[in-house]
Amino acid sequence: MKNLITLLCLVTTLTAQASAGERKLVAEVVTPKTPHSNNTGVPPEVLYKKYCASCHDVGTQGAPRLGDKVAWKPLIAAGMPSMMEVVMKGSKKNPLMLPRAGTRLKEEELKPIVEYMVKLSK
Ligand code: HEC
Secondary structure, three states, rough: OHHHHHHHHHHHHHHHHHHHHHHHHHHHHOOOOOOOOHHHHOOHHHHHHHHHHHHHHHHHHHHOOOOOOHHHHHHHHHHHHHHHHHHOOOOOOOOOOOOHHHOOHHHHHHHHHHHHHHHOOO
């Protein structure tokens, strides 16, 4: 009987922990960040290195390489909304460029990264 009580206590504790964890997760997902929070203050060049450089530093399989003026010219000419469309939804031409590059970054976090890439590729 004592064992059963211990077991019940344990289960209750575990369940309580799980729901607390879930609540935290939900809070993280639904809590809107301020428009300029920029991934809690992380500069775009740091985000670029973390999430984008693996392909865009070398130009892996058709990724426009950072600083490659020729590759970026037509993309810049097509405009920011066009580039952001590809970044948000992924490329129809090249499946390597996933929606949001496979990250959970928000549009307001991705846009400064694209602006940073454009600035260094003009
Ligand atoms: C796994 C490789 C990979 C990663 C990681 C990656 N990209 Fe790309 N990206 C590509 C490829 C490939 C293309 C070319 C797509 C095409 O030709 O349509 C591309 C194209 C782009 C373009 C041009 C879109 C246009 O107008 O055609 C932008 C802007 C861009 N990426 C931004 C980013 C950003 C920002 C990140 C990081 C958050 C990132 N990419 C991460 C592979 C990658």
